Amino acid sequence: MLSSWAYSRFYELLESILSNRGIYLIKVNPAYTSVIGLVKYARQYGLASGEAAAMAIARRGMRLKEKMHGSVSAYLSVKDGKHVWSQWNQLNKTLKSRTLTGD
Numbered sequence: 001m002l003s004s005w006a007y008s009r010f011y012e013l014l015e016s017i018l019s020n021r022g023i024y025l026i027k028v029n030p031a032y033t034s035v036i037g038l039v040k041y042a043r044q045y046g047l048a049s050g051e052a053a054a055m056a057i058a059r060r061g062m063r064l065k066e067k068m069h070g071s072v073s074a075y076l077s078v079k080d081g082k083h084v085w086s087q088w089n090q091l092n093k094t095l096k097s098r099t100l101t102g103d
Helices: 002-020 033-045 049-061 084-101
Strands: none
16 A cells, blocks of 8 residues: 555656656556567567566557567467457466476
């Protein structure tokens, strides 16, 4: 509860400061940005995982879509018509299980 208050207060202050300078703050959901960054941008652009995740967040702020490559989604069992985040969720779970088991 305290953490929630601190974050909301931080964003209020940040928005106020940016507004005074004529800058608009775009808030985005950071879900799966680490996985998206690693899969789509880290190797392609030679980025560290944090930099690749930041790129995914920036693209989300620009309202761009993050579709999964067919070569990656072919191994996932997600029903057609599901939101693209279902695929990223499944890939995230698969990567975590492989990391924990050492496969």
